[in-house]
Amino acid sequence: MSNNNPPSTPIPIPMEDPIIHTDQRPFCAFDPFADCPCHEDPILIDHVTGQVTDGLLTPSEATRVVSGRQCC
Numbered sequence: 001m002s003n004n005n006p007p008s009t010p011i012p013i014p015m016e017d018p019i020i021h022t023d024q025r026p027f028c029a030f031d032p033f034a035d036c037p038c039h040e041d042p043i044l045i046d047h048v049t050g051q052v053t054d055g056l057l058t059p060s061e062a063t064r065v066v067s068g069r070q071c072c
């Protein structure tokens with residue numbers, strides 16, 4: 001087992017889902033455990049919770065919205 005690593009080359013990572021927050025998608029599509037604070041914003045989460053209370057979203061849909069995987 002040799003420890004002969006090739007020269008490190010930068011790996012381009014395409015940003016298919018740029019960080020974006022809109023009225024339709026207040027939560028970006030980033031991983032909810034990423035650093036973006038939108039997934040923990042109490043105002044935004046309260047808004048989604050209200051939509052569940054109003055019957056506009058199911059709890060599982062709300063989870064997807066907060067995860068940025070679904071528009072509200």
Ligand SMILES: [Zn+2]
Nearest residue numbers: 027028036038
């Ligand atoms: Zn975000």
